[in-house]
Amino acid sequence: MKPSPFTYHRPGTTEAAVGLLTELGTDAKVLAGGQSLVPLLNMRLAAPPHLVDINQLQELNYVRATGTSPDGAGPAVVVGAAARHADVERDPAAHQALPLLRRALRHVAHPTIRNRGTTVGSIVHADPAGEMTAVLALLDGSVELRSANGSRRVGAADFFVGPLESAAEPGELAVSATFPVPPGQTGTAWLEVARRHGDYAVCGVGALVTVDADHRVVGARAAYISVDTTPVVLDLLDAVGTGPADTADWSAAGRLAASTLRPDADIHATAEYRRHLAAVLTGRALTAAALDARGRGVNHHTGETEETA
Amino acid sequence: MTDIPADEPLHEVTVVVNGVPRAAAVPARRLLSDFLRHDLGLTGTHVGCEHGVCGACTVLVDGRPIRSCLQFAVMHDGAQVTTVEGCSSGDGGLGPVQQAFRDCHGLQCGFCTPGFVTTITAYLDENPQPSEDEAREAIAGNLCRCTGYQNIVASVLRAAELRGSTGEVAQ
Numbered sequence A: 001m002k003p004s005p006f007t008y009h010r011p012g013t014t015e016a017a018v019g020l021l022t023e024l025g026t027d028a029k030v031l032a033g034g035q036s037l038v039p040l041l042n043m044r045l046a047a048p049p050h051l052v053d054i055n056q057l058q059e060l061n062y063v064r065a066t067g068t069s070p071d072g073a074g075p076a077v078v079v080g081a082a083a084r085h086a087d088v089e090r091d092p093a094a095h096q097a098l099p100l101l102r103r104a105l106r107h108v109a110h111p112t113i114r115n116r117g118t119t120v121g122s123i124v125h126a127d128p129a130g131e132m133t134a135v136l137a138l139l140d141g142s143v144e145l146r147s148a149n150g151s152r153r154v155g156a157a158d159f160f161v162g163p164l165e166s167a168a169e170p171g172e173l174a175v176s177a178t179f180p181v182p183p184g185q186t187g188t189a190w191l192e193v194a195r196r197h198g199d200y201a202v203c204g205v206g207a208l209v210t211v212d213a214d215h216r217v218v219g220a221r222a223a224y225i226s227v228d229t230t231p232v233v234l235d236l237l238d239a240v241g242t243g244p245a246d247t248a249d250w251s252a253a254g255r256l257a258a259s260t261l262r263p264d265a266d267i268h269a270t271a272e273y274r275r276h277l278a279a280v281l282t283g284r285a286l287t288a289a290a291l292d293a294r295g296r297g298v299n300h301h302t303g304e305t306e307e308t309a
Numbered sequence B: 001m002t003d004i005p006a007d008e009p010l011h012e013v014t015v016v017v018n019g020v021p022r023a024a025a026v027p028a029r030r031l032l033s034d035f036l037r038h039d040l041g042l043t044g045t046h047v048g049c050e051h052g053v054c055g056a057c058t059v060l061v062d063g064r065p066i067r068s069c070l071q072f073a074v075m076h077d078g079a080q081v082t083t084v085e086g087c088s089s090g091d092g093g094l095g096p097v098q099q100a101f102r103d104c105h106g107l108q109c110g111f112c113t114p115g116f117v118t119t120i121t122a123y124l125d126e127n128p129q130p131s132e133d134e135a136r137e138a139i140a141g142n143l144c145r146c147t148g149y150q151n152i153v154a155s156v157l158r159a160a161e162l163r164g165s166t167g168e169v170a171q
């Protein structure tokens, strides 16, 4: 058999799962979709003595588009720990509220992997190439962590600690992730370059552009994967300026991003190539997001906007 | 199985495979792929990479394709599983996807084929009339080292035709 032996637990309630995790501490790992953990077990790169399976926790199997997020702020999409990437991708209300989720999820592996992998699991896994980590960071979202000693909410800026390292401590269960809907007339886009479609990105960019009623730029931000050990968010408004969105110099934002980011080289790409991709993709993603912002203004209630990537 | 240490605890796992309830006592670390092949003798499901990349081990669990090499059998106690053996037609002959692979020369060595057949079977339930681009996208998560994919794309389109003509598609 591939993995080394472990004791399998299948708690029936979130409370029981949290109790077990807190009791077992560093001896236990959460088993969610298994799409990152099981390869590590099969290759014996990890050998936790206990696995706590959360797949049958129906109370955590939800995707909710709400008017008020759990942290008391505005509208948000809240994803429970047992919801699959595919559930988030297909949820019509989540797509209407936050089209960026579906746009980015289409780049997460292949549909077969998304049928099983969970969105919260991929955030906790904190892969520097994981799309949903950057989406959470770009939207300034948060993760709710629960242990037998209580619960806490950690914002994206503090959640991603290093490569494959998040703020979730042994003994804690991430019960949900909250993706706030950005205020104002805001458009989004996700673009990435991967060696083959479905592979982890060599560089990926999520963009967010906010315009005012006259379609002048009032916000421009981008989040990056595969260029650092954690997702990086850059505010690019200064490079673009607050002129009309239609004539904005989005490539200036790309140049700023390229000179700010400090990617590493690996077998897939040199640091220089990654910086080049970041520049080009930033310009394109911001352009697409600005177009999307216009669409969102017009179609605010019909929801469907043109897919961007 | 001889590979289980005597002191390793076993779990009784029952799975409805291709409509038939099947049970075996296995350790928690038994992969669903190995459960099907070793414990149930259903060797149609193939195992290539065992880390989720190749797609040869794809089976349907409750109708959705998943990688059986990235799941433990014990997680799926009580589930409905469809393997390539279950993608045949009602009378035991070739199902529409299998027939299409035969018609279009969609396989050479055949190692990857079970994963393609299960993936495409589920895909056509969702999208009964794919375009060529959609057909290519539908199989993008499965690797084949022989065919160059052209004939597999053709097989997806042919299977859609066959399903349409045999009335397997609900209108």
Ligand SMILES: Cc1cc2nc3c(=O)[nH]c(=O)nc-3n(C[C@H](O)[C@H](O)[C@H](O)COP(=O)(O)OP(=O)(O)OC[C@H]3O[C@@H](n4cnc5c(N)ncnc54)[C@H](O)[C@@H]3O)c2cc1C
Residues within 6 Å of the ligand: A029, A030, A031, A032, A033, A034, A035, A036, A037, A038, A039, A081, A107, A108, A109, A110, A113, A116, A117, A118, A119, A120, A121, A122, A123, A124, A125, A127, A129, A130, A131, A132, A168, A172, A173, A174, A175, A198, A199, A200, A201, B051, B052, B053
């Ligand atoms: C071939 C392949 C290609 C892939 N490509 C991509 C890609 O392009 N982009 C991408 O983002 N991902 C990709 N993935 C990974 C995929 O998105 C995973 O599903 C995801 O990273 C982990 O989610 P999971 O539910 O499978 O978690 P698991 O594998 O079950 O767990 C991953 C880790 O997170 C922990 N964990 C999970 N859930 C919780 C929780 N609720 N609370 C506390 N800890 C938890 C586990 O203990 C474990 O350490 C790929 C996977 C494969 C096999």
Ligand code: FES
Residues within 6 Å of the ligand: B046, B047, B048, B049, B050, B051, B052, B053, B054, B055, B056, B057, B058, B067, B068, B069, B070
């Ligand atoms: S054997 Fe499961 S994906 Fe390759």
Ligand code: FES
Residues within 6 Å of the ligand: B106, B107, B108, B109, B110, B111, B112, B113, B143, B144, B145, B146, B147
């Ligand atoms: S037919 Fe040989 S790998 Fe696909």
